[in-house]
Amino acid sequence: MALRVHRAGILTTVQDLGRYGYQRFGVPVGGVMDEYSHRLANLLVGNAEDEATLEITLAGPRLEFTEDALIGVCGGDFTPTIGGRSVPAARPVLVAPGSILDFGTCRLGCRAYLAVAGGFDVPRVMGSKSTYLRGGFGGFEGRSLRRGDVLTIGEGGAGLYPGLRAELEQGAAFAYPRWSVNANSAFLAHDHHRIHFIPGRHWHLFSEESQQQFAAVQFRIAPDSDRMGYRLEGAVMMLKQPTEILPEAVTFGTIQVPPDGRPIVLMANRQTTGGYPRIGEVATVDLPLLAQLPPGDTVQFEPMTLEDSQRLYLNRDRDLGIMREALQMRMKL
Amino acid sequence: MAESKLGAFTLAPLGDGVLLIELGDDASDSTAQRVQAVAEHLLRQSPAGVRDVVPAVCAVALHYDPLLVEQPREGATPYDALAQQVTERLASLDPARRAAGREVEIPVCYGGAFGEDLAGLAEAHGLSADEVIALHGMPVYRVQMLGFAPGFAYLAGLDPRLSTPRRSTPRTRVPGGSVAIGGELTAVYPLDLPGGWHLIGRSPVRFFDPAAEQPSLLVAGDRVRFVRISADEYAALDKGASWR
Numbered sequence: 041m042a043l044r045v046h047r048a049g050i051l052t053t054v055q056d057l058g059r060y061g062y063q064r065f066g067v068p069v070g071g072v073m074d075e076y077s078h079r080l081a082n083l084l085v086g087n088a089e090d091e092a093t094l095e096i097t098l099a100g101p102r103l104e105f106t107e108d109a110l111i112g113v114c115g116g117d118f119t120p121t122i123g124g125r126s127v128p129a130a131r132p133v134l135v136a137p138g139s140i141l142d143f144g145t146c147r148l149g150c151r152a153y154l155a156v157a158g159g160f161d162v163p164r165v166m167g168s169k170s171t172y173l174r175g176g177f178g179g180f181e182g183r184s185l186r187r188g189d190v191l192t193i194g195e196g197g198a199g200l201y202p203g204l205r206a207e208l209e210q211g212a213a214f215a216y217p218r219w220s221v222n223a224n225s226a227f228l229a230h231d232h233h234r235i236h237f238i239p240g241r242h243w244h245l246f247s248e249e250s251q252q253q254f255a256a257v258q259f260r261i262a263p264d265s266d267r268m269g270y271r272l273e274g275a276v277m278m279l280k281q282p283t284e285i286l287p288e289a290v291t292f293g294t295i296q297v298p299p300d301g302r303p304i305v306l307m308a309n310r311q312t313t314g315g316y317p318r319i320g321e322v323a324t325v326d327l328p329l330l331a332q333l334p335p336g337d338t339v340q341f342e343p344m345t346l347e348d349s350q351r352l353y354l355n356r357d358r359d360l361g362i363m364r365e366a367l368q369m370r371m372k373l
Numbered sequence: 374m375a376e377s378k379l380g381a382f383t384l385a386p387l388g389d390g391v392l393l394i395e396l397g398d399d400a401s402d403s404t405a406q407r408v409q410a411v412a413e414h415l416l417r418q419s420p421a422g423v424r425d426v427v428p429a430v431c432a433v434a435l436h437y438d439p440l441l442v443e444q445p446r447e448g449a450t451p452y453d454a455l456a457q458q459v460t461e462r463l464a465s466l467d468p469a470r471r472a473a474g475r476e477v478e479i480p481v482c483y484g485g486a487f488g489e490d491l492a493g494l495a496e497a498h499g500l501s502a503d504e505v506i507a508l509h510g511m512p513v514y515r516v517q518m519l520g521f522a523p524g525f526a527y528l529a530g531l532d533p534r535l536s537t538p539r540r541s542t543p544r545t546r547v548p549g550g551s552v553a554i555g556g557e558l559t560a561v562y563p564l565d566l567p568g569g570w571h572l573i574g575r576s577p578v579r580f581f582d583p584a585a586e587q588p589s590l591l592v593a594g595d596r597v598r599f600v601r602i603s604a605d606e607y608a609a610l611d612k613g614a615s616w617r
Binding site for chain 2: 060061062064069176178238286288289293313314321323324346349350353354357
């Protein structure tokens with residue numbers, strides 16, 4: 041069973057939850073930008089949450105399924121269609137053999153995640169299926185997808201959603217249930233996005249004016265933002281006095297400030313270490329929202345305690361666990 | 374702040390998924406030795422939930438999944454629980470009792486097309502190119518940390534006479550294998566990468582192999598010596614040479 045790429049889109053890559061255990065060798069974690077949508081897409085089709093999905097960026101691909109497939113699309117709205125008919129997001133969709141799934145350009149958010157029951161059968165490199173473009177390894181041949189690529193899909197999805205299977209056997213091109221999961225994508229429609237951050241180790245090194253500004257200013261996501269980092273425009277962060285920082289570990293969401301004073305939020309493809317002062321770290325629960333914001337959108341940062349941030353993280357996982365159980369019931373129908 | 378044979382250390386959070394163990398505030402050999410000892414100890418005996426142990430110049434970072442940290446009592450945050458486990462583990466650690474790092478010899482063909490900046494760097498320091506090469510090949514360097522890119526090792530121990538501020542305009546592509554000087558450090562670019570360091574030569578050795586069990590030739594704590602080779606030797610070694 042396979043997925044044939046008719047059109048690749050701007051940047052379509054195989055990603056999972058990241059490559060952990062190799063940062064001491066300088067290997068970036070990488071993985072999906074929006075972990076929540078990725079996990080949800082996998083849950084819909086009965087995959088493990090760390091199975092690889094396709095991360096689709098800004099303008100989407102056109103993909104043919106050689107055999108029937110159970111798929112789930114979550115994240116940004118790319119108005120996917122099959123045969124001109126809209127394919128709904130945030131629910132399982134069973135597609136007939138030969139179906140061509142066509143993603144448009146992104147209307148809301150900027151990344152969508154396509155999960156296929158059985159996952160993508162690409163080799164694990166250092167324990168992960170994530171594509172690392174700069175290093176040329178992981179994912180599908182270490183690169184983004186191109187026209188003509190054929191990705192093998194693993195075994196999975198057999199016997200799930202027998203109701204949808206019955207609809208397909210009656211001749212439907214694709215079938216989906218009436219329900220959908222709460223994919224939390226509605227919040228993307230707002231103009232004004234609040235992102236929580238935990239003030240960091242070097243917070244006190246910044247001038248009081250910069251500290252006040254950081255949580256008051258509307259920052260705009262600069263055009264040169266990507267999977268490695270989001271550059272922010274709107275205020276320049278000044279240190280109280282020039283301070284040299286010895287390089288140390290950084291993480292997904294570290295907000296560092298290079299000498300030009302323009303903050304950069306480090307994202308999925310960040311390096312493993314950094315040598316600039318950091319204002320703080322974005323709360324992990326808010327990273328999926330940030331990852332969905334395209335250049336030009338504005339964000340406002342709001343301080344949060346570590347206790348609250350970890351509590352929200354645990355709560356979100358509990359909610360996903362409840363969703364997993366609910367879906368396991370529905371898969372039998 | 375906690376005390377042990379290790380000496381004083383401080384634990385601090387880096388966001389909600391990293392615990393940082395600070396072991397000093399300088400780039401000295403003694404700090405580096407303590408960083409190494411802690412990193413090796415916690416790699417061997419990682420507390421539950423830890424998914425990466427990353428040593429840097431004077432701190433070790435533990436990347437963890439808050440969900441998987443063992444929480445002995447209700448109400449403690451994952452960070453507090455992990456901090457307590459780390460403190461207990463470090464209490465028994467003696468930094469003097471650790472395996473010595475390996476010594477790795479790295480062949481380098483200096484100058485020419487491989488070291489575009491060698492002549493300029495020599496001139497800036499009032500040295501001849503041969504003097505720069507000799508000074509670069511003299512010390513036994515210490516791998517301070519890895520970072521920037523897979524397999525990129527920051528090497529400390531550069532002769533101060535070669536210390537050179539980075540280029541004001543970085544190159545968009547530095548060829549993999551390039552041996553370079555940046556500030557008080559030297560390094561080899563393991564892959565084709567953008568970079569602002571001064572290129573003085575190139576090594577035919579493979580520094581990073583995604584398929585290898587230890588994907589990076591160099592790890593923190595290793596010692597490195599550069600050995601000068603000719604263009605012919607470079608060509609011979611470059612044919613099918615692998616660091617294994």
